[in-house]
Amino acid sequence: MITTDFAPGSPCWLDLGAPDVRAAAAFYGAVLGWEYEPMGEGEEADGGVLRKDGRIVAGLGRLTEEGARSACMIYYSVPDADAATRAVEQAGGSVRVAPTDLDGWGRMAQFSDPLGGQFAVWQPGTTRGVELVDQPGSLAWTELYTSDAAGAREFYGTVFGWRFGDMAMPGDGGTYFLITPAGLPDERMHGGLLQVGPKELALAGGRPYWHPVFAVADCDAAATAVTGHGGSVPMGPVDAEGVGRMAFCLDPAGADFLLLTPAGD
Secondary structure (H helix, E strand, O other): OOOOOOOOOOEEEEEEEEOOHHHHHHHHHHHHOOEEEEOOOOOOOOEEEEEEOOEEEEEEEEOOOOOOOOEEEEEEEOOOHHHHHHHHHHOOOEEEEEEEEOOOOEEEEEEEOOOOOEEEEEEEOOOOOOOOEOOOOOEEEEEEEEOOHHHHHHHHHHHHOOEEEEEEOOOOOOEEEEEEOOOOOHHHOOEEEEEOOHHHHHHHOOOOEEEEEEEOOOHHHHHHHHHHOOOEEEEEEEEEOOOEEEEEEEOOOOOEEEEEEEOOO
16 A cells, blocks of 8 residues: 555655646546646646645646656655665666755656666655545556566665565466565555566557556546546456456556556445
């Protein structure tokens, strides 16, 4: 489960980069019930925050990086963004955005892992992270698709101190590696990683990629809303034993995410 105490190494924020901010806000409002609060004046504001029931669940900004695809950038909480940057470089990753102060809210940096998977860190200031998690319409899990699970475990384990548990996938689906922050019990698992083939990595041009999993009360209804508002559902909804009912989705701009109605809900 993800909580808002944001222990070091746990997911604490996500930013969606979209080519059309207003269109993205309308889509996620229809699918997840999010409300857009622009930062800046007028209709041309380049971004803002997204809220569910009044609480912040994500950031939204205009995609400006040339050649970049629309996607969610997941941030992990760290006590020291500069130390995390050194750890990334020493472990073979690269720095996309050097540690930067954001008006006292916190200090952030963005990276790529050795195979190109993008992620970020957040050193809290006045803002610790999002305000709602693990509830319908909010972040409930994070997941990495990679071509090298062993290398990913070594890299992220070095950077964040994560520990990993093994879970066999149904059939011949391989092993799913469950992620827990250092020093915390199994019930604080916040994500997983899975080794996949070229077909599954085509979305990111063959590179690994992280994606968010959003909890929903009714996966089928939410998936119908995805397609009804211009997105697509390449996989699902399907039942995963002991996990719940899930669907892999793309928004109209191609940003990927999963919907999950947890087992027992």
